[in-house]
Amino acid sequence: xxxxxxxxxxxxxxxxxxxxxxxxxxxxxxxxxxxxxxxxxxxxxxxxxxxxxxxxxxxxxxxxxxxxxxxxxxxxxxxxxxxxxxxxxxxxxxxxxxxxxxxxxxxxxxxxxxxxxxxxxxxxxxxxxxxxxxxxxxxxxxxxxxxxxxxxxxxxxxxxxxxxxxxxxxxxxxxxxxxxxxxxxxxxxxxxxxxxxxxxxxxxxxxxxxxxxxxxxxxxxxxxxxxxxxxxxxxxxxxxxxxxxxxxxxxxxxxxxx
Amino acid sequence: xxxxxxxxxxxxxxxxxxxxxxxxxxxxxxxxxxxxxxxxxxxxxxxxxxxxxxxxxxxxxxxxxxxxxxxxxxxxxxxxxxxxxxxxxxxxxxxxxxxxxxxxxxxxxxxxxxxxxxxxxxxxxxxxxxxxxxxxxxxxxxxxxxxxxxxxxxxxxxxxxxxxxxxxxxxxxxxxxxxxxxxxxxxxxxxxxxxxxxxxxxxxxxxxxxxxxxxxxxxxxxxxxxxxxxxxxxxxxxxxxxxxxxxxxxxxxxxxxxxxxxxxxxxxxxxxxxxxxxxxxxxxxxxxxxxxxxxxxxxxxxxxxxxxxxxxxxxxxxxxxxxxxxxxxxxxxxxxxxxxxxxxxxxxxxxxxxxxxxxxxxxxxxxxxxxxxxxxxxxxxxxxxxxxxxxxxxxxxxxxxxxxxxxxxxxxxxxxxxxxxxxxxxxxxxx
Ligand SMILES: Cc1cc2nc3c(=O)[nH]c(=O)nc-3n(C[C@H](O)[C@H](O)[C@H](O)COP(=O)(O)OP(=O)(O)OC[C@H]3O[C@@H](n4cnc5c(N)ncnc54)[C@H](O)[C@@H]3O)c2cc1C
Numbered sequence: 105x106x107x108x109x110x111x112x113x114x115x116x117x118x119x120x121x122x123x124x125x126x127x128x129x130x131x132x133x134x135x136x137x138x139x140x141x142x143x144x145x146x147x148x149x150x151x152x153x154x155x156x157x158x159x160x161x162x163x164x165x166x167x168x169x170x171x172x173x174x175x176x177x178x179x180x181x182x183x184x185x186x187x188x189x190x191x192x193x194x195x196x197x198x199x200x201x202x203x204x205x206x207x208x209x210x211x212x213x214x215x216x217x218x219x220x221x222x223x224x225x226x227x228x229x230x231x232x233x234x235x236x237x238x239x240x241x242x243x244x245x246x247x248x249x250x251x252x253x254x255x256x257x258x259x260x261x262x263x264x265x266x267x268x269x270x271x272x273x274x275x276x277x278x279x280x281x282x283x284x285x286x287x288x289x290x291x292x293x294x295x296x297x298x299x300x301x302x303x304x305x306x307x308x309x310x311x312x313x314x315x316x317x318x319x320x321x322x323x324x325x326x327x328x329x330x331x332x333x334x335x336x337x338x339x340x341x342x343x344x345x346x347x348x349x350x351x352x353x354x355x356x357x358x359x360x361x362x
Numbered sequence: 363x364x365x366x367x368x369x370x371x372x373x374x375x376x377x378x379x380x381x382x383x384x385x386x387x388x389x390x391x392x393x394x395x396x397x398x399x400x401x402x403x404x405x406x407x408x409x410x411x412x413x414x415x416x417x418x419x420x421x422x423x424x425x426x427x428x429x430x431x432x433x434x435x436x437x438x439x440x441x442x443x444x445x446x447x448x449x450x451x452x453x454x455x456x457x458x459x460x461x462x463x464x465x466x467x468x469x470x471x472x473x474x475x476x477x478x479x480x481x482x483x484x485x486x487x488x489x490x491x492x493x494x495x496x497x498x499x500x501x502x503x504x505x506x507x508x509x510x511x512x513x514x515x516x517x518x519x520x521x522x523x524x525x526x527x528x529x530x531x532x533x534x535x536x537x538x539x540x541x542x543x544x545x546x547x548x549x550x551x552x553x554x555x556x557x558x559x560x561x562x563x564x565x566x567x568x569x570x571x572x573x574x575x576x577x578x579x580x581x582x583x584x585x586x587x588x589x590x591x592x593x594x595x596x597x598x599x600x601x602x603x604x605x606x607x608x609x610x611x612x613x614x615x616x617x618x619x620x621x622x623x624x625x626x627x628x629x630x631x632x633x634x635x636x637x638x639x640x641x642x643x644x645x646x647x648x649x650x651x652x653x654x655x656x657x658x659x660x661x662x663x664x665x666x667x668x669x670x671x672x673x674x675x676x677x678x679x680x681x682x683x684x685x686x687x688x689x690x691x692x693x694x695x696x697x698x699x700x701x702x703x704x705x706x707x708x709x710x711x712x713x714x715x716x717x718x719x720x721x722x723x724x725x726x727x728x729x730x731x732x733x734x735x736x737x738x739x740x741x742x743x744x745x746x747x748x749x750x751x752x753x754x755x756x757x758x759x760x761x762x763x764x765x766x767x768x769x770x771x772x773x774x775x776x777x778x779x780x781x782x783x784x785x786x787x788x789x790x791x792x793x
Contacts (some may be wrong), residue, residue: 121634121636123634127691132470132636134474135402136401136402170485171478171485173402173477173478173481173489176487177489177490206409292490292491292507293509293511294397294488294491294506294508294511294513295492295511295513296394297486297488297491298368298395298486298488298513301486
């Protein structure tokens, strides 16, 4: 029985720069295992330990996802093995192309109990890939998953819904996108990295990448317009009151206590 | 030894010193781990700027072709900066460009490249791991401790930078004295390549390095620098810590003053701030180089205090590389003979003394003392400008012969001829 975790080797948005005209520049940002995918790996590791299952990572992307630095970073988070599809054509793949490549790789793996993914990627954040993969494989897809257990032939899944949690039972494999707080991620230690260097990494060939149609942005990204509110701090008490009312007017502050 | 070592060698710190030591030892067939606290190597390293390439070319013969070099420095300027004037010496040489003698680098790019070379050579690179302490048994260093994990090695290499808490906490190095430390404040400012080339008068791929003395530090011992990268400019100040404290100034305040100075502002105008940071610089020169070997441990690069600040050039990266080459020789020898005691590792200090690092540290041994001389930062800049003003500041008043000009400027400056001669002599001896 295998538990597969799909993760993204993604540029860290904290290192992106935003120019004055709103353009986001990721060119100087370094890559890492996408934060929420680290949560997915942690959930999968617990699940694997509980049920004695192998936890296999799967990533698709440009050539950089197959470097020793990238594969070790993922493996040291507790995966038993790794499958990598690295191809220059995947560097700029969109949700459809990425999901297609993931689904193709998964089709070649037997005995998958579940595919676990993160909530969304830190750099794009579209929350689409798990759903498209599920659709391509014909598996059910659940998001906001907070806990998973495996029973013979079935998964028992807890997920957050507005106002509480629900528990669901699914027969057969499924795609589960875990909530961002489904597990506490621990930074890998030296022994983890050492073990990672000895784990198997399987490089899979890439099929021709499916293009996501032609997407062209036709207008500049426009954020909420700044209205040029200026508050003088000469009188701190008055400034605070003014700030509060400005925030209230914008709907940032809500509730009683004027 | 109480347990089988996990590696022949563990190197702590994936800066220039650590990477090159690890690379060379792996090349000799040893098993090597290279640990750095940054998520990616170099992530936390303040990009110094100008790298003298010869030791890197020795280790990587294709360094100039394959490494992430910003520009080949073919133009060097020394600028005495005063509040309303500046006097510069401009040195340009096609030989510098041809030989790639010095290049500008950004550590955020260079360090990952070095770590990748290490990976290719078979080094196990461990980023994102902060080593807490050395693992010491019976007075011997047998590995490192990080969090709950211990890793053991025959020899541990401390390449953990200027603070080297590893060696210090283990009582193997004294804490540096304030007068041996300087604080560097640096920013990287983005500008289009063609603007950089026009402002600094260089061709594509060529670069300029400006060493600034005087008003840029508000009289604090130290200096400023401006280096051109491909699409950005590195600008910063290096300030002597004791002098900074004595003058009651904050390093960022001095740095901001330098950025706002019309001289600097003109060069950086319209640029976008990309990166900003502070870092300590070991300025003590040879006096600060501590003991380099202990049982099971060698110390390289900034961790061992190997920096030379002549006032005009800050050198640390090339010395770190040179020390790494020497350390690799000593460590490999020790492991081969099975003697990792301080005596067994003595090949390292021996190779170091024989190479350019040992010789240059010796040559510049007096530089730190000379640079403590306040006239370097306060008096000579205005003196030069006053003399030149007599020559170029034609205003209808009768000119004086140049000899008189010099003497008058001198009188105005309040420095005696004897003092100048003494300073010049000391400068010549120190630099
Ligand atoms: C403002 C400024 C300007 C400079 N300009 C120049 C210049 O123009 N030219 C030049 O040659 N030199 C310059 N230098 C000096 C140069 O930067 C250093 O001499 C050089 O970086 C030393 O290399 P190193 O490998 O010894 O140490 P570092 O580059 O400091 O590397 C040490 C590494 O160890 C890691 N580390 C530290 N502690 C731990 C730990 N406990 N666990 C794990 N990892 C750890 C750090 O993350 C770091 O990657 C400048 C320095 C400053 C501050």
